[in-house]
Amino acid sequence: MIGTALDLVVVALLVAAALAAVGARGLFAGVVFFVGYGVFVAIAWLRLDAIDVALAEAAIGAGLTGVLLLGAVGHLTRAGAGAPPRRPAIPLALACAGISVMLGWAVLSLPDAPGLQAPVAAALPGSGSTNPVTSVLLNFRAFDTLLESIVLLAVLVGVWALAPDAAWGGRPGLVQRVRPDGVLAGFGRLLPPLGLLVGVYLVWAGTKQPGGAFQGGTVLAAVWLLASMAGVARAPRVTSLILRAALVAGPVLFLAVGMAGALGGSFLGLRPDWAAALVLTIEVGLTLSIASALALLVLGPPERPA
Amino acid sequence: MIPSATLFGLAGAALVGIGLYGFLAHAHLLRRLLSFNVLGSGVFLMFGAAAWRSPWIGADAVPHALIITGIVVKLAGSALAIALLVQLARATRRAALPEDEGRPP
Amino acid sequence: MTTLLLSLPVALPLLAALLAVAASRQAAGLAMATGFLVLGLSVWLAFEVAAAGPITIALGGWEAPLGIVLRADGLGAGFLVVSAMVMAVVLVAAQPSFEDQGQESRAGFAFWPLALLLFAGLNTAFLSRDLFNLFVALELLTLSAIALVAIEGKAGSVTAALRYMVFALLGSVLFLLGAALAYAAHATLDIGLLAQVELGWPMAAALALMTMGLAIKTALFPFHAWLPPAHAGAPAPASAMLSALVPKASFVILLRLWFDLAPELASPLLLAVLGGLGAVAVIHGSLLAIGQDRLKLIIAYSTVAQLGYLFLVFPLAGGAGGAQPWSAGAWTAASFHAFAHMLAKAAMFLAAGLFLRAVGHDRLEGLRGLARAMPIACFAFGLSAISLMGLPLSGGFTAKYLLLTSAFASGQWGWGLVLVAGGLLAAIYLFRPLNLMFSKEGAAASLTPVPRWEQVLPLLLALAAVLLGLFSAGPFAFLQIGRPGAAAEGLLP
Numbered sequence: 001m002i003g004t005a006l007d008l009v010v011v012a013l014l015v016a017a018a019l020a021a022v023g024a025r026g027l028f029a030g031v032v033f034f035v036g037y038g039v040f041v042a043i044a045w046l047r048l049d050a051i052d053v054a055l056a057e058a059a060i061g062a063g064l065t066g067v068l069l070l071g072a073v074g075h076l077t078r079a080g081a082g083a084p085p086r087r088p089a090i091p092l093a094l095a096c097a098g099i100s101v102m103l104g105w106a107v108l109s110l111p112d113a114p115g116l117q118a119p120v121a122a123a124l125p126g127s128g129s130t131n132p133v134t135s136v137l138l139n140f141r142a143f144d145t146l147l148e149s150i151v152l153l154a155v156l157v158g159v160w161a162l163a164p165d166a167a168w169g170g171r172p173g174l175v176q177r178v179r180p181d182g183v184l185a186g187f188g189r190l191l192p193p194l195g196l197l198v199g200v201y202l203v204w205a206g207t208k209q210p211g212g213a214f215q216g217g218t219v220l221a222a223v224w225l226l227a228s229m230a231g232v233a234r235a236p237r238v239t240s241l242i243l244r245a246a247l248v249a250g251p252v253l254f255l256a257v258g259m260a261g262a263l264g265g266s267f268l269g270l271r272p273d274w275a276a277a278l279v280l281t282i283e284v285g286l287t288l289s290i291a292s293a294l295a296l297l298v299l300g301p302p303e304r305p306a
Numbered sequence: 307m308i309p310s311a312t313l314f315g316l317a318g319a320a321l322v323g324i325g326l327y328g329f330l331a332h333a334h335l336l337r338r339l340l341s342f343n344v345l346g347s348g349v350f351l352m353f354g355a356a357a358w359r360s361p362w363i364g365a366d367a368v369p370h371a372l373i374i375t376g377i378v379v380k381l382a383g384s385a386l387a388i389a390l391l392v393q394l395a396r397a398t399r400r401a402a403l404p405e406d407e408g409r410p411p
Numbered sequence: 412m413t414t415l416l417l418s419l420p421v422a423l424p425l426l427a428a429l430l431a432v433a434a435s436r437q438a439a440g441l442a443m444a445t446g447f448l449v450l451g452l453s454v455w456l457a458f459e460v461a462a463a464g465p466i467t468i469a470l471g472g473w474e475a476p477l478g479i480v481l482r483a484d485g486l487g488a489g490f491l492v493v494s495a496m497v498m499a500v501v502l503v504a505a506q507p508s509f510e511d512q513g514q515e516s517r518a519g520f521a522f523w524p525l526a527l528l529l530f531a532g533l534n535t536a537f538l539s540r541d542l543f544n545l546f547v548a549l550e551l552l553t554l555s556a557i558a559l560v561a562i563e564g565k566a567g568s569v570t571a572a573l574r575y576m577v578f579a580l581l582g583s584v585l586f587l588l589g590a591a592l593a594y595a596a597h598a599t600l601d602i603g604l605l606a607q608v609e610l611g612w613p614m615a616a617a618l619a620l621m622t623m624g625l626a627i628k629t630a631l632f633p634f635h636a637w638l639p640p641a642h643a644g645a646p647a648p649a650s651a652m653l654s655a656l657v658p659k660a661s662f663v664i665l666l667r668l669w670f671d672l673a674p675e676l677a678s679p680l681l682l683a684v685l686g687g688l689g690a691v692a693v694i695h696g697s698l699l700a701i702g703q704d705r706l707k708l709i710i711a712y713s714t715v716a717q718l719g720y721l722f723l724v725f726p727l728a729g730g731a732g733g734a735q736p737w738s739a740g741a742w743t744a745a746s747f748h749a750f751a752h753m754l755a756k757a758a759m760f761l762a763a764g765l766f767l768r769a770v771g772h773d774r775l776e777g778l779r780g781l782a783r784a785m786p787i788a789c790f791a792f793g794l795s796a797i798s799l800m801g802l803p804l805s806g807g808f809t810a811k812y813l814l815l816t817s818a819f820a821s822g823q824w825g826w827g828l829v830l831v832a833g834g835l836l837a838a839i840y841l842f843r844p845l846n847l848m849f850s851k852e853g854a855a856a857s858l859t860p861v862p863r864w865e866q867v868l869p870l871l872l873a874l875a876a877v878l879l880g881l882f883s884a885g886p887f888a889f890l891q892i893g894r895p896g897a898a899a900e901g902l903l904p
Contacts, residue, residue, distance in 0.1 A: 004307050011317040018321050018344050022328035027336060034340050041347050044317070047310050048354055049365050056374045057347070060381050065343055068381075072336055072388045081395030083334035083402035093327055100323030106592070107315035107352060110613060115357055115366030115598050119477045132367035133374070140473050141371060147535070147547045148375045150425060153432065154528045154551060155382040158558025159389040161521035162569075168517040214378055239515055241433075248429040255426055258418075266472040267418035297385040300392070322588075329581070335573060342580050349588050356595030368477075369594065372543050376587060379550050383580055386554055390561060390573050397566035403574055411574075411640065 007047055014040045027076070031069045038062020051210035052133040055202070059218035060294075067225075067298055128275030129207040137212065138279050142268040146258065149213075149251050149286055152293040156247070160238055163301035171235045173299035189232055195223035203287045207276070213250075213283045217290030224295045235295075238302050243292065250289030254282050315355030321348025333406040335391050339384060346380045416456045417468050417481050420449050420491055420534045428527035438523035439510040445527060446499035449534070453491040457889070460488045465893035467540075475601030479541040482603070484893025486746060489886065490537045490663055493750045494656050496875060497757045498530050504761050504868045505648035518562055522649070525562070529555040529652060536660035542590040542600040542621075545664055546583065549628065553579045556657050559649040560641045568644035571637075578627050578637040582661075585624030592617035602672045606895075615676050618668055622685075625668075628661035630718060631685075632692035639699075639711040647764020650707065654714045655757035659749050662721055669729055670742070671895045677730035685729075689722025690829040697836030706763050706773045706844055710756070713799060713840065716833060717752045720814070721745050723826050727817045737817035743890045744813030747883070751806030754876035755795035761869040762792040769858045778847040784858050787866035789848045794873035796841040798880070801834045806879030 017037035024030035038061050045054035076082075120132050120140070127135040137145045160172075199219035206212030227233040236243045257278055261269035270278050325348055328341025350373045357369035395401050405411045427445040431438035460466060465484040474480070483491070505526065511519035532552030539545050557579065561572035594600050596613035605614070630638040642654045669677050696715030703709045724745035728738035763773060765788045770777035782789040798805035811830050818827040879886070 001307055003310065004313070007308070007310050007313045011313050014317050015320050015324070018324045018348075022324055022337070022341050022344060027334070030337060030340055034343065037344065038347075041351070044314050044351060045354065048314060048358055050354055050370050050373075053350075053354065053370050053373050053377075056377050057350075060377050061343070061347060065381055065384055068385055068388050069336065069340060072392060075392040076336065076395045076401055079392075079395040079399060081399045081401040083332075083400065084407055086331050086333055089331050092331055096323040096327040096330075099326060100319050103319035103322055103352065104316050106613070106616065107312065107319055107355060110356060110595055111611075113596060113598055115594075116368045116476055117364055117366050120367050123473070123477060133370050136367050136371035137374065139471060140477050141368075141479055141544075143470050143479050144372070144375050144544055144547050146425075147532075147544075147551055148378050150428070150528065150531075151379055151382045151547070151551050151554060153429070154525065154555050154558065155386045157432065157521050157524050158386050158554065158561070161517060161525075161558055161562050162389050162393045162564060163517055164564075165517050168515070168520070212374075214374060244433045244435075248433050252426070252429050252433075255422060255429070259422060259426075261471070262414050262418050262422070265414055266470070267414055267422070267468065268471040270471065294381075300389060335577075338577065342584070346584055349584060349591065352588075353591035353595070356591065366598075369591075372591075372594075375543075375547065379547060383550070383554060383576070383583075386557065387573070387576050387580070390557075390569055390576065393561070393564070393569045394566065394573060397569065403570065403577070405636075411570075411636075 010040060010043050010047060014044060027073050031066065031073055034069065035062055035066035038066060052131070052212065052215070055210060055215040059215050063222070064218055064294060064298065071298065071300070126272030126275060128270055128279035131206060131208055131210065133210070134206050134212050134279070138282055139270055139275065142254070142258065146251065146254050146268070149254065149290060152290060152297070153247060153251065156293050156296055159297060160301050163303065166305045167302040169237055169239045170302035170304050171237055172296055172302050173235060189230065192223045192227045192232070195219055195226070199223060199287075199291070203283055206283060207280055213286035213290055217287045218294055220287065220291035221294035221298070224291065225298055228299070235299055246288055246292045248289065250282070250286035253285035257282060309358070311355040311358035314351050318348045318351030318355060321345070321351065324348070333402040335387075335394075335401055335403070339387050339391070343380065343384060346376070350376055413459065413466050414468050416452060416459060417466060417483055417538060419452050420456070420495070421531055421538065423449055424527045424531035424534065428524040428531065431523040431527060435511065435515050435520045435523070438520075439506050442502045442523045442527055443499075443506065445530075446495065446502040449530070450492070450495040450499045453488065453495045456483055457488040457492050460485060460892055461889055475541070475604050476599035479539065479544045480601055480603065481538045482540050483538060485890045486663065486666065486893070487537045489746060489750070489890055490659060491534060493753050494533055494537070494659065497655050497753050497872065498652070500868050500872055501648050501651045501757060501761065502526060504651075504764075504865065507865065508646060508648065521558070521562060525555045525559050526649070526652065529559070529657070533656055533660050537663055540602045542593060542602065544600075546587055546590055549586070549660065550583060552657060552660055553583070553628065556653055559653065560645045562649065563644070563646060567640070571640040571644040575637045575641045578634060582624040582627035585620050585627070589617040589619070589621030589624065592620065602667055606672050610673055610676060614673060618673055618676060621668060622665065625661040625665045626688070629658045629665065630715060631722060632688050632695055632715070632719065635692060635696065635715045638715055639708055642711040642714060643705070643707040647760050647767065650711075650764070651757040651760040654711060654760060655753040658714070658718055659753060662718070662749065666724070666745070669725065674730060674895065677725070679730060682726045682729045685722050686726035686826060689719040690826065692716060692719025692722070693829055693833040694836070697833060697840060700840040701836065704775050706766065706775060706778065707760070709840055709844065710759050710763060713837065714756060716837070717748075717756070717799065720748050720830070720833065723814055723829070726823060727814065727821060727826060735821065737820035739891060739894070740813045740820075741817040742894060743887050744810045744817065746890050747806060747813065747879070747886070748810035750886075751798050751810055751876050751879055754872045754879065755798040755807065758791050758795040758869040758872035758876065761872070762788045762795075765861045765865060765869070769861050771859070775844060775847060778844055779853040780850055781847075782849045785861060785866060787863060787870055788861070791866070791869035791873040792848065793845060794870070794877055796845055798873070798876040800837045800841060804880050805877045806883075807876070809880045809883045
């Protein structure tokens, strides 16, 4: 009963925050509501016992997407770019409400069907991880995860391709000027070690408990961003060989393990006796690459001449 | 007592409608993108709720893994869209597609 | 060996893309080598499929429903071979524009990994049997494609890329929702397994959502507005990939959904709607192409029309008609049409890129008398035009002929009229550039010279498009391998 009441509160907050984010008058307000909305989504995932998803939603869905959107608001404002407001479109709103009702009806009337709990549980020993979500991501459906980590890289290349030609070879993003004794600089020195610890823990724990490369990588990306905003660390040049190596290391490692498996008869296959070590190795590699890619996506293309 | 999965599944359905409306009704591309993210998380919630229909054997890890993948892919799309939008805003001082502002495309 | 044959067409472009990011100096060479290597492997795979039937591998050793299955049948292997052909040539053609001499440049860095990732996403879409994996593959493909549209960084191409993005986001979320519904109802995402279970309303809804998503990604009328400016605004080698290859991925998935996964759910109304939208696309796209006065826009609008033909396969071979004798013809015709379009359209965009470089702009009047200065490229353009119009002996002719015969055999005359009208309209929109190119008077005085070897590249593709029509018996039988329903039909007396 208390559970249901709690759920109802979260649902109400979710829907209200979504309405506020989509309908807010100001752009900035909309983004702020959106970040709040993301937190409620993460809570919803906790209520559904999906801690891995909650972590991913909080870190990526709310956190990183929020940062990207906030950054965009800043850029658009500086560029003086706007768009005409739309008057409420009643027929469209009715159509969308109708779609919601149909989907809601589908949720209620889907026949009960067991999922893949049993096959996952049966295959879990020897999969290299005791966290079923990690086993699915890095072993049973490794191909999805390989492609997904590469999607991030594709997008980063696409974002960099928007740099002015003259800025190629420069450092990503705009130059931040921070007073060395300011609050941000203080935080920038204080928080990174802590964040580093959390990020590494999330990756390491991911093989047994909720967590993993994507969640840990996001925390590490945040650490780097904070440090770079505080002026503690400078983003390397986009042509830096070390940076490029960090970006591709994880997927290359993943693909190499997969190809080794292919020579043994199954592409992306992990031998059960080595699976644990391989999963951890791939996770560490992916974390490095994901963290670099995410941080660079937030920083954006280089904008000043090299 | 109503199962959490049902409630959040219904919430997901509502969020899909809200997000879709924003995505189609707004002209401002950043608002459309924000709405798209609401739409996406609504889809994920519905998917996650569907993974919970057999409470006696516990949550299904496969949809959870797929949703994490989906969240990352959604972020990737958003990041590229934002970078393109910033570029458009700098070049044209507009934040909407021309046809959505009544200009010729 | 089969494991390697099926996984390398995906793994090699991925690996090459990663290496191209790390070692961008070697990127052009790596990409070109990958193109030919994948082409060789695909041909080899096709021979294996022809000899032994469809080949299936379970990735990581995990069979569906837990794992992801890749399968090469006639359709998948055929698309793999033709797209590798196009890709190999296009990557060579891109080398003069995007290979960095000395210092790394922005576009020289970005083009190669994006092209290779597009290639990997495409090959995954042709081979994968898993709905969610197909979603991820389509995202890789689409996001790389959008980035390529914007690679020139001009306001126009950035706008085109954003419009593409808006449509693509909607398309992918619809597809994802459908896949989620399929999983919720049947606890599997594997097309083969889903084809075996009894499907109810959840799957019908899932298919409707996925079909809408894929139709948006294939730029089916009325979701085509994003395509022409995006394809025309990109640099020529990118346009060739975008127009020839990218929409085929979502189309092949559509075929798999309605012919393989759930032919029994394909109602006559749905098939008629898909075919009808395709027919409108043929006419509407052609009429718009006639109205353009820039060569690249004409070619891009022509893609809208040519993609429309592909959807005629649904009323001619889908649903209950799948067991009819004419369905094999229509099924093969759709694939043939796709192949001919892939080859001819890539050739046209590559040729248009060379004209653009020679003349300095792509307005039609710039083409006047160009055949005397660039005979090879103009000949290539002419040959691909023959295939697009569907003139006899070309690949496009075989495809249209097969479609026509099955339209008449099945008593669906209306589709036949669309085919004839579309061919006539194509002749009209292609006549203007051809007439100008081959006109006797008016020679462009100050042309930038284009090396002969570059002009040979579109010619190779255009020749392949024509040869496809001359040697169509082999591919015809090949495309039937693993065709759902084909085995049963073959057993009937």
